[in-house]
Amino acid sequence: MCGIAGLVVAPGQPAPSLALGQRMTEVIAHRGPDDTGIHHDQRALLGMRRLAIIDVAGSHQPLYGADRRVALVFNGEIYNYRELRRELEAAGHVFHTQGDTEVILQAYLRWGADAFTRLDGMFGVAIWDTRSGELLLARDRLGEKPLYYTANAQRILFGSELKSLLQSPDCPREIDPDALRAYLTYGYVPCPRSIFRDVHKLPPGHLLRVCNGQVSLHRYWQPSMGPKLQLSQTEAAEQLETLLDQAVSSRLVADVPFGAFLSGGLDSSTVVALMARRMQRPVKTFTIGFSEDAYNELDDARRVARHLGTEHHELVVQPDAVGLLDKLVFHFDEPFADASAVPTYLVSELAAQHVKMVLTGDGGDELFGGYDRYLKLMTLERSGALRKPAALALSMAGAIVPDPLGKRLGRIGERMRLPFAQRYLSGVALTRPDTASALRAGAGGAQHYDLPLLHQAGSDLGAGDSVLDRAVAIDLQSYLPDDILVKLDRMAMAASLEGRSPFLATSLVEFALRLPESLRVRDGRGKHLLREVAAPWLPPRAISKPKQGFGVPLPAWFRGPLRALAADTFASRSFRERGLIDPAAADGLLAEHLSGAVDHSEPLWQVLCLERWARTFLDAPAGAA
Structure with a gap:
């Protein structure tokens, strides 16, 4: 690396x-x-x-x-x-x-x-x-x-x-x-x-x-969603186990100490289980936890670590979000607002105290249909010809039903009226188009989800008519390389740590993308075949655990440690004169968030990261970044 x-x-x-x-x-x-x-x-x-x-x-x-x-x-x-x-x-x-x-x-x-x-x-x-x-x-x-x-x-x-x-x-x-x-x-x-x-x-x-x-x-290469493999579940499971084992084994070649990130979820646990099968000594595993239960996966990681006999390292953190922010901004180079970068950096720092390389579970959600938004979109698309009447009914209900349920119903109705690419991207977006448009200084007019930067991604991958394939094809050329893998690369490298992702092995990717939808999503749950293959290796909770993600308590942070930083940043002369963000819109979001009426933590984080980035890379002279 x-x-x-x-x-x-x-x-x-x-x-x-x-x-x-x-x-x-x-x-x-x-x-x-x-x-x-x-x-x-x-x-x-x-x-x-x-x-x-x-x-x-x-x-x-x-x-x-x-x-x-x-x-x-x-x-x-x-x-x-x-x-x-x-x-x-x-x-x-x-x-x-x-x-x-x-x-x-x-x-x-x-x-x-x-x-x-x-x-x-x-x-x-x-x-x-x-x-x-x-x-x-x-x-x-x-x-x-x-x-x-x-x-x-x-x-x-x-x-x-x-x-x-x-x-x-x-x-x-x-x-x-x-x-x-x-x-x-x-x-x-x-x-x-x-x-x-x-x-x-x-x-x-x-x-x-x-x-x-x-x-x-x-x-020189592009993934293909087809033609679909004609395999029984037993045959597919045998092939998947072989490919997973080969992918992990090939990524264990190193002349330095190594380990793995372990959240206790299916993807990282599967990687650690396969490492344990290949290694003569306990796998070194690393987990970061928060004091807030909703964002804490320590118990799940401990359960898997005990089951697999790993040498487990963990840290419960009360991160200095204020102190970390400018460090993260420096390492990302561009504005980047996936707040899970904070725990990713912290777990990289923890791991770097013990090893120089780690394996991760990144890529498993894209390959095997693991994101909740895939399941929601598939449900939405099943409405077919009823979608437009249903969208109208939900919009009307949204205007009648009290908040917050009314707003939720109205937004579902709004999504159902959008073309496919926009319907999917609305589930990927951090910020609604009206909020993003209001934040843009002098933007004018409505902003939509159908940015040409994204909505054509995946259009040439042979995704066909499958809703799942069409969504995955977009993610493979946008969300995965531009968010997930950027986050891993920059945060691991900030700690001088190498991260390797076995799920992204070429042979495994080409196999998984050609699996029929029924082997990826079944009974309203993603990763069906992966769960079947990994079940003998892991404790039951790791197989059944709902997807949690590597989240951070942003809503509480903006009412706590980030409150003063956000207020001071938005009040600064540089922010108000820079011309990137409408100061009144930012002030309004912060005030509404502090009142507890609405959770605006994600757009607030976007604005805060953007301004801190501008101070680092726009205000500095050339050669001083």
Whole structure:
């Protein structure tokens, strides 16, 4: 696990500054405290920071081909590198290290860009090939590792984190209004945009080629929802158990201590159970809890830890949300309002005291239909031809029935009248369109859920007519890479910890997405097949436990520790003059929340994170972020 950054200029342009390369790598030192390196020539800078997990003493980067005409920097892990190495050695390639980085290099030298179709792993890769004068950037299939870039005819800047690009004075810093709209609705900026106009995220499963100032984007992989597998439940369960075991086993390759995040829910418990089957010593597991019962999963995690005999570490926290906020803002680079980043960072800090790598349960909900919103949408869609009359009836009932039930009925009716993509996205959004629109300074007009940034995501994945498949297809290209995996990467890397997600193994993803709906959702509950497979390994509560999520007590925080910070921030001159948020709308939300009449904690968190981000990244001079 590392961080990469770099700059390549077009022919005839001034040579890149080594000092810039040093700043670009130094600002992401948290991603790789173990080693650093920079390639520098008349046209290119390739820098990296290394967190050594495999081949600790070797695999220094940048790594070069035998004639030093090809240079590579790499962030991530390749889980099938041993198999690829054997194939390459059989073809005559000679290796000088024991790690996975050189496998990528030798694979590129043999197969060119087709090498990335052979990799099973998480990665952001940059290859500078002086033979062709071409820069190649590549990102893993599902977006586990990040990669930003900004390009013009003179140069391309790239990096694992946006803050590396911002070390260059000519990196664009103009806010993209569509990205801001998306953030105020969903709490994150969807790929391929970033918060800055003309700065982009390389989409998952894509390559970017830059040659003589010309930039081209190519997709090398995409998930497919079909054709559906024709298997009995017994056959499907046997295959799933094999694939899960292979996915976990391949992610246990490390030359440093490792463990796992454990919430006590089905996904993380399944991963830990499979780790325990493979390991000769107890698995180190890590859990964070809160004093508020509704947000505390410690008892569930303890139950699984006892059942599996893990070496369990836990911490009940009264987190300093005020003190943490600016740290989180710095590490996310863009406005990001998923408040579960707080416990994710805290459990990463806890784990980093004991290990350098952890396995997680991320991805299980998308693969096996685990989100409650999937089930609600499926119920909503079953109304079919009755949807419009039902929507009208609910809207009328909402106008008559007293609050809060009336508001709830009215909103269900409103959702039922929307087109499919908007109906689904209304369940993903943190903030209602009218609230998000009111917050936007000078926005004018109504805002809708059908942002083109999101609603076309998944449209080319062959999702067909299945409601579940269509929703999952959207999540695979938006919520998973732009929220869930961003949160894991940035918060783990902030603690110099590597996170690996076995559920995102390519073979497992391709299998799960082709399962018929009946093997994913049954009797009003998701993850049917996964529950059947994991039942013999886990205590009954882990199988039956309702999905809880990694939540935080935001409503109470805004009436407690965050109250003064929010009030002071909203009253500040910088906030009121910045022009991103309507101050009166923010004041109104805070007043209503403090009165106890309405829970506005999520939009308040969005506004607070946005302003703290602006102070860090907009008010700072270039190169000081």
